[in-house]
Structures are given as C-alpha cells and as structure tokens.
Amino acid sequence: MSSSSRASEFGADALIVCDSLVRIYQSGPVEVQALQGLDLIVESGEMVAVVGASGSGKSTLLSILAGIDAPTAGRARVDRWNLLSMSRADRVHYRRHTVGFVRQQTAGNLVSYLTARQMVDLPMTAARVPARKRHARSLELLGALGVADCADRKPGQLSGGQQMRVAIAVSLANEPKVLFADEPTGELDTATSAEVFGAMRDVNRELGVTIVIVTHDPGVSGQVERTVAIRDGRTSSEVLRRTATADDGGTHVIAEEYAVMDRAGRVQVPADYREALNLTRRVRLALEPDHVTIRPDA
Numbered sequence: 001m002s003s004s005s006r007a008s009e010f011g012a013d014a015l016i017v018c019d020s021l022v023r024i025y026q027s028g029p030v031e032v033q034a035l036q037g038l039d040l041i042v043e044s045g046e047m048v049a050v051v052g053a054s055g056s057g058k059s060t061l062l063s064i065l066a067g068i069d070a071p072t073a074g075r076a077r078v079d080r081w082n083l084l085s086m087s088r089a090d091r092v093h094y095r096r097h098t099v100g101f102v103r104q105q106t107a108g109n110l111v112s113y114l115t116a117r118q119m120v121d122l123p124m125t126a127a128r129v130p131a132r133k134r135h136a137r138s139l140e141l142l143g144a145l146g147v148a149d150c151a152d153r154k155p156g157q158l159s160g161g162q163q164m165r166v167a168i169a170v171s172l173a174n175e176p177k178v179l180f181a182d183e184p185t186g187e188l189d190t191a192t193s194a195e196v197f198g199a200m201r202d203v204n205r206e207l208g209v210t211i212v213i214v215t216h217d218p219g220v221s222g223q224v225e226r227t228v229a230i231r232d233g234r235t236s237s238e239v240l241r242r243t244a245t246a247d248d249g250g251t252h253v254i255a256e257e258y259a260v261m262d263r264a265g266r267v268q269v270p271a272d273y274r275e276a277l278n279l280t281r282r283v284r285l286a287l288e289p290d291h292v293t294i295r296p297d298a
C-alpha cells in the first residue's frame, strides 16, 4: 500500500480501528447479527468507556478486539495486527504481548493457590522474561494499582476490589499496549467500583496503557474523557468530557453528547426528536453555511 493511500485510510494513525465491523452468530437455523457494521476509533493513550443496553454487542466487540473471537466481515486493526487475517500463532502472540484482558468474574481471572506476586509473574515466565525483571515488574504493577500490600496474599485473602486490581496487574504483566476490561466492576459496590476505575485511570496516565472498558456502571462517566454508546451493533453516540477553567480560576467539567456519523454519512436521529417533529420516512435536508437542517416532509 502506498504511503498516501495509507494516510487517507480511515483511522490510519489510531491504535484501534473498527470499520464496518460485522459479527454474525449462527445458533441453529437462526442468525444473530451481534455487530452490524460498527465503526470505532481509539487513539493511543485514551481511556474510553463503551456503554449500551444488554445485547447491544459490547461483549462481542471486546472479545473480537481481545483476539478471543473473530469477526465475520469488515475491518478491525489493533496496533499492527489485522484481526481478520491472523494465524493461530499470530493470535497467541497478540494475546500475550499486545493486549491485556480482564472480565467481570474476578475469580476467573485469578489462580486460587498463587499469591498476587506469583500471578503477575506467570505471564512473564511464559514470555521468558528474566527473573530479575519479572520481580521488579510485579512490584511496580501491584504498586501502580495500589495493592502492593497484597503481594503475598492469595485470592481468597483479598476483597473483590483488590482481586480486580490484582487481575488488572496480571493482565498488564507483559506490557500490552491496550487493556480491555469487560464489566470490571459488575460485582462491586459503588465505592469499590470507584476505586477500581481510579486505579485504571492511574495505570492509563502513569504507564500510558490505552484502556477500553465495557460497562453498565454509571460511575465510569466521571473517570473517562470519552464514552461511546452502542445500539443494535453500531456506535450511536459519544459523550466527550473536558475540564474547563472559569474566570475565577475554578474548574468544572463540561460533557457534550455527539451523534456518530458512519463512513457512508448515516446519522441516527434519536426517537424523541423524530416523534417531536413527526419525522418519518422522508425528510428535507438542507446545507446551511455552518450546519445542516433536517425538516419534516411538509
């Protein structure tokens, strides 16, 4: 591919690109379209939340990005890996070195008879990292996640929040570029969830790990700059948060919601807008100097 066509490619500079991503599950005679042409771009260094109703396709998206499931069609790239054409060996390498993954059931992330330090050590041993480096990295990660004091404890001696923070440390052992977390706080109370999100925020800032979190937890919105909503297997809207400084020097957070336009120019008009103006099948579009209007068919 020439450099000019690469530069003009959708999301060419991003760490994660999903372009018209489709995942169809065949269950008996029935086809389920879990992802129906989903577009998503995540830049290196971002911490992004993915939200959406149950069944909207969030876990499917994360499984594909984590290299656990394969898409049916479309394009998905993470770092230099094309997720539609990876060999089995590529997939092992990808899951060991490029991505970290944690899921809701904390017990499933941990090994009951190992200490936190031994668990963080394990993926590095598999990757043949020398012992001295393994030791330093384990302590660094447990410290970054605020569970250094748990290094010599086994999962049964840890609270739910500590278990999740240790699981995150384990997933980061081999210095992945991106951490995918599927409902990491699903089993935790509000205060503990906030601690876990805070620890992820620290890891994102201090270690530069890009993080994508799938969650139902409303508390996540205070911890991320970008929340992407998925509806029916497609990205439907995004909320961007930024901190603004007022004249008196005080700071406050501004959250703005955007509709997402796909690459063919399609935008979903929310149901309440359609109902309020009785927008049905045909609408009138007009280009104004700095905006576009949509009017009912008079």
Ligand SMILES: Nc1ncnc2c1ncn2[C@@H]1O[C@H](COP(=O)(O)OP(=O)(O)OP(=O)(O)O)[C@@H](O)[C@H]1O
Pocket: 025, 026, 027, 032, 033, 034, 052, 053, 054, 055, 056, 057, 058, 059, 060, 061
């Ligand atoms: N292995 C599978 N076989 C068949 N259908 C599946 C499979 N996995 C997911 N689906 C279907 O795909 C759709 C999307 O599921 P997915 O789990 O990605 O949604 P979700 O947004 O993560 O939901 P939740 O918030 O409840 O976890 C659903 O209709 C689901 O029933």
